Amino acid sequence: MKRKIKRTLILLVALALVLVLAGCGRASETGGIPTSTGGRDIEKGYSADHVFSLNSNSNFSFNPSVATNHSNQLICSLVYENLVEVDNNFEIIEGAGLIREWTVSEDGKTWTLTYDTTHVFHDGTPVTGNDMRMSIEYCINSDRYTGRFASVQGVSYTDSQLIIALGIPNKQFIKLLNVPVVKVGTNGDVHPMGSGPYMYNEEGTQLLAFNGYNGYENLPVDVIYLKEYSTAEDIIAAFEDSYVDVIINDPSSYTNLGYASSNEIRAFPTTNMHYIAFNETSDSCRYNNVRAALQYAFDREYLANEMLHGNGVASAVPMYPTCTAYPTALADSLAFDLEKCRMILQNFGLKDSDDNGMFDSMSGVGDLTFTMILCSDSSAKAGMAQKFAQDMRTIGITVKIYELGWEDYLKALEDGELEISENRTVDYDMYYAEVKLRNDFDMTELLQVRDEDNEKTNINFTNSHDSSYETYINNYLAATDAARATAYYAFCYYLSQNATIIPLGFEKQQIITHRGVIKGVDANAGNPLYGFPNWEIDLS
Secondary structure (H helix, E strand, O other): OOOOOOOOOOOOOOOOOOEEEEEEEEEEEEEOOEEEEOOOOOOOOOOOOEEEEEEEEOOOOOOOOOOOOOHHHHHHHHHHHHHOOOOOOEOOOOOOEEEEEEEEOOHHHHHHHHEEOOOOOOOOEEHHHHHHHHHHHHHHHHHHOOOOOOOOEEEEOOEEEEEEEOOOOOOOOOOOOOOOOOOOOOOOOOOOOOOOEEEEOOOOOOEOOOOOOOOOHHOOOEEEEEEEEOOOHHHHHHOOOOOOOOOOEEOOOOOOOOOOOOOOEEEEEEEEEEEEEEEOOOOOOOOHHHHHHHHHOOOOHHHHHOOOOOOEEEEEOOOOOOOOOOOOHHHHHOOHHHHHHHHHHHHHOOOOOOOOOOOOOOOOEEOEEEEEEEEEEOOOHHHHHHHHHHHHHHHOOOOEEEEEEEEHHHHHHHHHHHEEEOOOEOOEEEEEEEEEOOOOOOHHHOOOOOOOOOOOOOOOOOOOOOOOHHHHHHHHHHHOOOOOOHHHHHHHHHHHHOOEEEEEEEEEEEEEEOOOOEEOOOOOOOOOOOOHHEEEEEEO
């Protein structure tokens, strides 16, 4: 087989996106260019075994509809094709994926998608509308995609089209379809049948270039070897010794991995948003004015640059700053300003009646104190909370912080109170949280009024009963391209006035490769290996 000799060592290991973003009045960001290196000063990395290898984990699923292990997700991105691909501005990449054209009805409830009929599965059979329909059904019933397709009422197909009916208008629904397609009847297999550029060998230990793939001649390697390292120490050692050629790293997580040898580290954007949410039944935070004032008390640039070590981007609204609809002026107006926070609180009526330098509590008894809870899974969150507490003390407010393990944190959110001893509970005022938003930046699950019908998917623990949020969000989702920015501004303005939550910013993650061995990386959120045929891989 004649092939371009394009080889390097690496691959991605999880959710990803590289960054070449521009637009909406913000400076563009570039993600395909290495941003930093570490370790010993050598000109180029090396391949210990002169083959291209990825890590895998047989203790987790290789089914792309349900796979949660980052290593296995990376492998899946080479074995399966997505319906659509989404770029680093969270917009559709036209001409990529199985869907080539689409239209949406005027009411935003019916999508008609035309698919490419030339694609075939690894057994040589064509990819059909029925395969695509069932793949969407698999995702609807999968924990991995929980809530993404909650508005889907039905999917039908013809010889060349998919028709998707929605219960709620959404003229951005196409952005949610960066999901994998598997052959009908194989979803229960250990390795379901795919149509991507690589296929499993019989033992499941290698990925072999698939000669039925459109672009087969461009694939940079014929064989990808699947290694298996389970502990963080073993993964690091395998990467440092070049037995594994690509790593995805989350620098904000407790799973953050350190690499000492000469590496290229490329940052890429995610929809993982850090935010503060308030308990609107607490004595201190039931007032809109108090919550709105606190928007100015969080140093978002400190989170992005210090706590996330440059692997974050500050945002005062719940959308990535390079998106087309991002309301730049409004977001800038909510920037960190402790004096503005103090003045709003003072104008609201807070006083220091005993001249001790601290604001009085709402009841007038004692000093004003905010209680914050957060999960102890991230040093970045803890550091940001401590910075907030220090800053608030300078303007006369005490903040008590409780770092909880995941189970205790979740219990506190569900109960609406914090158990600090066997016989004592207290109401908390706010909680620090993180959420992975979808590509349309739909905030329904964070702001929809919580009731028995949506408890399983609703992650709004604020005790807010403001149904206006849902109206603003639905107006934004139903808006045309021309009206979208205006509709999103209206939502963000209402959010800034009521401040049920305060967005802080978004995380970036990292693709780590050995220096000088790979070119052409162009990852995106739904497909970390997007554009893999354009990679240049040097295994010499």
